[in-house]
Amino acid sequence: MNAPRSAVIVGGNRTPFVKAGGAYAEASNLDLLTAALDGLAARFGLAGRQLDEVAGGAVLKHSADFNLTREAVLGSALAPTTPAVDLQQACGTGLETVIYLHNKISLGQAEVGIGAGVDSASDAPIVVTNRLRRAILAANRAKTVPTRLAALSAIRPAHLMPVAPQVVEPRTGLSMGEHQAATTKRWGITRQAQDELALASHQHLAAAWASGFFDDLVTGYLGVTRDGLLRADTSREKLAALKPVFGGVDGTMTAGNSTALTDGAATVLLAEEGWASANGLPRLARIVDAQVAAVDHTAGDDLLLAPAHAVARLLARQGMSLGDFEFYELHEAFASTVLATMAAWESAAYCRESLGLPDALGSIDRDRLNVNGSSLAAGHPFAATGGRIVASLAKQLHAHGSGARGLVSICAAGGQGVVAILEAV
């Protein structure tokens, strides 16, 4: 039996996140991911070094970017002999890449690698209509000029309109915001509670920037040196003045307590613990365990509450309870997602009926929640959010002291959720 292997978070690097259409409007996923990898390479002296693997992904992805991560590696300072893989699980992508590498490292298939994610809502792929696509493909198959012309003659002006991607669930036709609006209503999450959470997110992120917390987590890109969505001066009053954008006129979800479309990339460097020590790399935190879960939103389940299920299973497997963590990172897709998730854990009825638990899972100390801000303030470039959270949490845990534990919870489209436990080395 070999000595047990343990994957540790060495550190991370991300670009500042900015609102879609802003400073990164001309930057592609490839540009952003390459920049984030280069900043990581510089921080840890990886230029010219061959790593075992880089796992990365994007949610809004051009078909030409089938090998996005590998191409980013080739454009980066890393050795071109570093292999790469693209993964995708909607907003869970970033955390899944970290789990993927953790598993490989734990199994001895790798010593060191990078988990990464990127999304550019500015550079989203625009596709042609299905009818135009079918007509062109038919013309392409035609062997004679007349049949080719006949195939093309099927094209109508309306078919020429480009189709922009939407954050819509294919099986329900509802946007994520509309789904969440239903969840918000069902769980009775108030506008005030949502705005409070959004305010805390901005205040925490602003404080983290002011204290230099991100000095070794973020590298500027295209002249941007701080997260562009952060509003350090926002207030209850300003948030309360915003009009609802989801849930109709009586809705409680606004642009202030929902995440904006964002551009950015994030990376996390992982290594086998002994390898990291031998190679002069920091060891911030171990990944203890991870879990993925899904709900059936097509049958009416809350679309974004799958993490509630994943956490329940993860805690059961680890023999831990919800209160066993120094820090909690619940991704703020919407303020009400975080609040509904916590409400679900506090609800004995939900925990019994939906999670199969004997009683409520419990509540979490709000002072330990998203202490350095989360997606409402930082923004949410879908696949990059996991990397942002993991690197920041690992640093926070390490500063807190050896053994400190943190829980990461990320909801994803398709009724999915991915969660993980980190523990400071």
Next chain:
Amino acid sequence: MATMLEQLFYSGPGQAVAGKLGLPEPETLRRGRVNPSGPVAVTSLTGSSLGSDTLALLGVAASAALVDDGDEPPAYPARLGALVVDARGLTLLPQLEGLRAALRPAVKSMEPSGRIIVLADDEVSGLEAHAVRQALDGINRTVGKELRRGATTNLIYVRPGTGATDLASTLSFLLQGRSAFVDGQSWTVGPAAATSAVRERPLTDRIVVVTGAARGIGAQIATVAARDGATVVCVDVPAGGEALAALTNQLGGTALQLDITAADAGERIAAQVASRYGDDARIHAMVHNAGITRDKLLVNTDAARWAAVVEVNLAAQLRMNVALLDGRPGGLADDGRLVSIASTSGIAGNRGQANYAASKAGVVGLVRALAPELAGRGITVNAVAPGFIETEMTAKIPFVQREVFRRTNSLGQGGNPIDVAETIGYFLDPASAGVTGQVVRVCGQNLVGA
């Protein structure tokens, strides 16, 4: 407008006019680890063999210098690459004639970017000897202004007990293109307890930390240190991280995004070194390059402008030195190097730069005080004082004013960031153990502050 004027000035017709006005095209200076192309001549005025011994140690073949002792000065058969005059032991005013006699034929035959190097005693006794010692400085400064086509002259005062091994790195630096923009200067070299041989890549397996490394002179300092074999830790403010990362990846070091005015900046630098390179790792050289300007006439300078410049340019390095010198893992090694950036503004004063001049003159004071304090640990402390260097910062000066700054030195041009970096590289060289407490101007013998 400034750019158009500049383009016109440097165009063909523009240069013809400039030539008529007595503004010749600047000489392209010899740079890098390149010796003079012509022969090297050496002479000793009173029998000291230090000059010829040091040349021999460097493997530089040298012939006897010609001496002017008749009506017509003798002519060298070929353009002279360099003249080394060992003027140690000079105590009497008539002995200065020997220097004149050696310089006259050499100056006449000097190749472009040629070198004159004069060695003299640092410690002398007697009134006449003191007068002679200072007279050498006057001669050196004057010859600097008379030499043409990028040739330079410099004067090295040698402390008692200094051997060829102690002097070798200085002589090598002065002969080579590395000293291209150092002209008309004098500084002192002394004996060192232990000195390394002069090598092509003297910083191999050594860690060099450079603050303000993201761009300009700092980037060039890091680049030269890496060229000389160093593992570089490039430090700059988080906002400069993008350029910092690109440079670091190019040089193969590690980047540290850090505001050096943070109270724990020194501790964080040491922590990064210990973390990346092991608890036993020590910094060979700390280059305090980061600096800012907040120019205003004193009457318009408020407390904030004053404090920001003094804090970044001076107070921060004082604090960092305390942490780096306390023996912690990742701190400065014994036999290490501390280098700061002074400025001709600090030496001469500069209109609109009271805060900057304060900080840069303060650097000079710091270097002089810290050098003897750290001598016992073999740590040297030195500074460079750049004159007009072509950087993004100086490119913002209006063209006419900039052209004046450029031209008002003996080499008739601005220096390049690499000239500052090479001089710092000379301080960083393990072979420069005998060079401490010195402030070397890299200014092409600028009229300002002379």
